[in-house]
Amino acid sequence: MTMNHKGRSTRAGEAGPPMPHQTFTGNKALDMEEPLIFEIGHMDNCGVDLDEPMDFVPRLGSHMRTEPVDLPALSEPETMRHYVRLSRNNYAIDAGLYPLGSCTMKHNPRLNEKLARLPGFADIHPLQPISTVPGAFELISELADWLMELTGTNAVAMSPKAGAHGEQCGMMAIKHAIEAKGEERSIVLVPESAHGTNPATAALVGYKVVAIPAKSDGTVSVDAVIEKIQAHEGQVAALMLTNPNTCGLFEPEVIEIAKAIHEAGGYFYCDGANFNAIVGKAKPGDLGIDAMHINLHKTFSTPHGGGGPGSGPVVLSDRLAPYAPLPFIRKNGEELEIVETKDQLKEGELPFGRMTAFFGQMGMYVRALSYIQSHGSDGLMQASEDAVINANYVRVGLQDLMSLPYGERPCMHEVLFDDTFLKDTGVSTLDFAKAMIDEGYHPMTMYFPLVVSGAMLIEPTESESRASLDLFIATLRDLVMSAKAGEKDRFEGAPFMSPRRRLDETTAARKPVLKWVAPEPTRVEPELA
């Protein structure tokens, strides 16, 4: 019998006899099956009480709908039960360690939720008179000040709606700046280890992507950058580099790289997805960046919400600041002027356009500022240090059993393993990660970055206690020993105990079923006499 260090049984079935029978409902006590709303809803019911409209003469012209809206309703108690049951099939940071590398799944303080719901923030309209919302601009301006100070920059475009949208904003500013100089450049350099959004963004903005290979130690060398710059002389518009990078390492030559790209007339776009490692430890502006987005939903803890909403303000160097998109806040001493349209521009303000309607993700700004104020300068720095300590603690707890592609060196806020340690076990990275689910953990980021074989990228964040990390390390050690001992049953086809087993993704993609369609009534053949 295998026990973890807390003495808890770690093997299925050892807690007692297996389930004696299939249940009638398909439920397993608290683990309940829940149909779709279309299967349990009512076409003639409603979960909202609305007054009966009075008689009036419609003014819809010829545009009136003649068909009913084909959507069922649930009453309020049914709605509550439906979504509560669904929610219980989700893993969440509030329920357990969520070590998704590069995703920064940290604690989401509820103070932030409370403040974002104050009527003075949640119940204000983006186009009500500016004179009626001074507090909104004060908040945006204070958050902007923090972001500029923490990054060592003098400008920030607040409106981008998520990280990738921030990338797009930064790259559009770069393209605009290059055009303003009367130049044409067609190439953006992106390391192989980059997030997929980097090359996708470069292409979206109309650039050709040239990949830079990583060095054998997982970082990018200035020589490799210079080589590509020389191979495409005069054509390189920008370099997009994540720092700390997706291997969990700070790029040691980043200052030289910035210098090289600047000397070639290009710009340095920094992907700030991993900013959580260095807040208060270094300012990206001091490293020579021209633009960097900050994922408020990572570094500053606005919740991920099962896939957003995010928020991706972009800090800009002085060279790019004039091209920041509309709208922006112009500061005259203590006075805030809101610039929404081109006719309000002053000399030297050359916005490339607009990223979105209105002012961006106000609800996320409130949460982020609440988080930042709570931490303060000292707490933010401590959070980064703790994130790095935790990642390294996991590293040393596992490095003798799992394999580090770049040797036993310190990492930043996330630690990257490859699948060398699984060689000849018949267990893949996927199997290994899926077996973690049965142990009550969300898997780490898998098969990313692409530069190492079978990558496993673990980011514990600063939110984990030492006890939590000890149990996590012990669990992974037990899994590794199990794999090495040839206990393939624990891995093949895992997870076994989750609300669903492995899902058939191939069929999902080949024969896509993307919405619910009422089943055809079954035809009953008349019985022959």
Next chain:
Amino acid sequence: MRYLPLSDNDRADMLARIGVSSIDELFADIPQAVRLEELTNLPRRKTEMQVERQLTAMANKNVSAGSLPFFVGAGAYKHHVPATVDHLIQRSEFLTSYTPYQPEITQGTLQALFEFQTQVANLTGMEVANASMYDGSTGTAEAVLMAHRITRKKKAVLSGGLHPQYREVVEGVSAKLPGAFVHSLLADPMGTEDILAQIDDDTSCVVVQSPSFYGQLIDLRPIAEKAHAHKALLIAVFTEVVSLGLLESPGAQGADIVVGEGQSLGNPLTFGGPYVGLFATRQKYVRNMPGRICGETVDAEGKRGFVLTLSTREQHIRRDKATSNICTNSGLCSLAFSIHMTLLGGKGLQRLARINHMNATALADTLGKVEGVEVLNSAFFNEFTIRTPKKADDVIESLAAKGVLGGVPVSRLDKSGGDIDNLIVVASTEVNTDEDRAAYAQALKEVLA
């Protein structure tokens, strides 16, 4: 610090276990010249009470929509959201979960997305919908790029009834693409522009908003016909999703891509974001669609389950060949939308839409009686445009001083001048009462006197 579980003892022990003598060794890769010892110029940590006090003081400086007669729309609408919605989206399991990359333990999010997609598809009269965009404006820009991919043409024709800021977003994104061209028509308050004459064989797509930015309802059928005759796509845009409860769906009128703002259902105004972009299209175009898509499948035991699918369109697989760079979208806002839609159902949505329309017609009648005020739209839903004898921005400021937020001066967004300077876009939803309307009319009378 209350959010950090490690104690100083933990830190010391853990550093020892890691095998370094100080925290600085872990940051040794940061060049010494730029490494910080501390953050100067910035305040230190605050207690929960202090933060609450400071941010509440900022919030209290703002005039909230619920505190006075409120008629502001133009792309974001004040509706009543049932308390159930906000409770459910704050369930830890929804709020603090990531994008559902591990479907075995994220069926909650995935099933909700599948239901959301079905609701959006049925509501818009389309065959498929994605799992959300950031908002209506960015969704519209993505729709234009999608049309360019499908038609292999690069000219977009934008109606003068399109929200001016949506137009700016489309122009900005397209301007960076080689060869792309945006033909934007002039402001069209009454829906009288001749957009058909602008469609030719070079046209990739026609973008038409109905109800328009000015509130005018537009017949999409002839535009769809002309577009299709020139192998162009019709992109139908809406900013008020409640209108679909009462209006013929864009899908039924021949739209190829339907994109809109879903904020009205489930989501508060929040000064413009986060919102939720709705995006639907025809089955045949699904592989060109941007964004996440959730699909039905079965698990190893044959049980129905849901997964993110068709991901070979996406950035994490296709990198620079992806249909879009979007990654994080509007998950929790789409959940709020879906819960509100579930509570309403089709029948409830129709009734809600009818109440909105009733209130808007009552407001139009009331304001139309104020001397000098003219209601411009022949057919509208819950929003319309009025012309006043004075400049609209002055009128709106004067109304605000009298405690009425009376709408949006068109000149705040569109600076083309002339007649536009006297136009106000006015919205009315179920939240408005007879007293609100009377207060508006009285204040307007005084302002114009």
